Amino acid sequence: MSNRQSFRSRFVRDFMMNKYLYIMMIPVIGYYLIFHYGPMYGAIIAFKDYSPMKGILGSDWVGLKHFEEFFNSYYFLRVLKNTLLISLYTLVFEFPAPIILALLINEVRKRTFKRVVQTITYMPYFISLVVICGIITDFTNADGLINRLIMMLGYDGQAILQKPELFRPIYVLSEIWQRIGWESIIYIAALMSIDLEQYEAAKIDGASRLKQMFHITLPGLLPIITIMFILRMGNMLNVGFEKIILLYNPVTYETADVISSFVYRKGLLEFGWSYSSAVGLFNSVINLVLLISANYISRRVSQNSLW
Numbered sequence: 001m002s003n004r005q006s007f008r009s010r011f012v013r014d015f016m017m018n019k020y021l022y023i024m025m026i027p028v029i030g031y032y033l034i035f036h037y038g039p040m041y042g043a044i045i046a047f048k049d050y051s052p053m054k055g056i057l058g059s060d061w062v063g064l065k066h067f068e069e070f071f072n073s074y075y076f077l078r079v080l081k082n083t084l085l086i087s088l089y090t091l092v093f094e095f096p097a098p099i100i101l102a103l104l105i106n107e108v109r110k111r112t113f114k115r116v117v118q119t120i121t122y123m124p125y126f127i128s129l130v131v132i133c134g135i136i137t138d139f140t141n142a143d144g145l146i147n148r149l150i151m152m153l154g155y156d157g158q159a160i161l162q163k164p165e166l167f168r169p170i171y172v173l174s175e176i177w178q179r180i181g182w183e184s185i186i187y188i189a190a191l192m193s194i195d196l197e198q199y200e201a202a203k204i205d206g207a208s209r210l211k212q213m214f215h216i217t218l219p220g221l222l223p224i225i226t227i228m229f230i231l232r233m234g235n236m237l238n239v240g241f242e243k244i245i246l247l248y249n250p251v252t253y254e255t256a257d258v259i260s261s262f263v264y265r266k267g268l269l270e271f272g273w274s275y276s277s278a279v280g281l282f283n284s285v286i287n288l289v290l291l292i293s294a295n296y297i298s299r300r301v302s303q304n305s306l307w
Contacts, residue, residue, distance in 0.1 A: 041056075042056060045059065045273060045277050046274060046280075047066075048060060048274055049065075050277075059274075066277075066279075075262060078253075079257055079262045082258050084237075086171060087237060089168055091236070093176060094180075097180045098181075098187060101181070101184045102221075103187075105118065107209065118181065120181070122182055122185075123181070124179075127178075132178060133246035133247055136161070136174055140160035141159060142157050142158060143157070147160070161247065161252070164254045165255065167247070167248065167255050171244070187225075190223075191217065191221065193220070194216065194220040198216050199212055199216060202216060222304070226298050226304040226305075227304065230291065235287060236286075237283050238260065238283070239259070241258065241260030244257075244261045259280075262276075263276045263283075
């Protein structure tokens with residue numbers, strides 16, 4: 001029997017045993033085919049002077065014209081620098097935050113207090129992003145809550161969100177506040193899978209709570225931390241443009257304008273469809289390279305990887 005026939009027979013046998021699971025997969029597969037893979041052919045407009053009248057296939061082919069225009073423009077270095085810096089700050093400060101919270105919650109013995117903390121930290125994630133940005137804007141206005149507290153200390157109030165040098169800290173801090181509780185769920189779930197007998201054996205050997213954390217808890221979390229880090233690297237340049245667009249303004253473009261917000265302005269506001277597609281395709285290629293590189297390095301160093 002050939003390998004192809006062997007695979008076919010195994011698939012038919014598995015399908016008959018798990019046919020309902022395969023049926024449940026159909027909507028998910030359909031979603032990705034329609035909304036993720038189907039539109040990918042439209043990426044070719046990055047290499048064309050797209051005109052809605054001519055359509056995607058009928059538009060004139062211009063090759064790498066839009067890429068060269070972007071690379072040679074004033075905005076290239078600015079948006080790339082802002083995107084990398086905001087992504088790096090988020091990775092350094094926001095990525096470890098839910099891990100630390102999960103470790104702290106795991107050390108709490110009172111279930112009531114643990115549930116209260118979890119509920120409070122989860123809540124910001126379910127608040128609409130528009131409301132979140134509205135709160136940030138109101139709090140950072142010249143007459144907002146933060147400035148009133150500053151003035152009570154004897155300092156002058158100022159419109160904090162209008163300061164370009166303060167945009168990145170505001171963005172990162174708001175990301176931590178909004179996502180720390182929700183992202184800690186996966187780490188808390190991973191902690192539940194650690195064998196309790198390891199802790200009992202460590203106690204018998206005289207290990208303190210801190211040593212148990214470093215020698216049992218963290219090694220138990222390492223595989224999921226690695227996977228989440230690789231996924232985060234794959235989205236390194238995908239800074240959430242919704243929050244950026246809702247918070248930034250022309251005064252803060254210097255430090256707030258990122259690739260995704262630049263694509264939004266060029267594509268939807270200035271109708272530069274081909275140009276914005278070229279920028280978006282460049283962004284996606286860099287993300288793919290980062291994802292593959294992070295996965296390769298992780299597999300070589302820690303034996304943990306996505307594939």
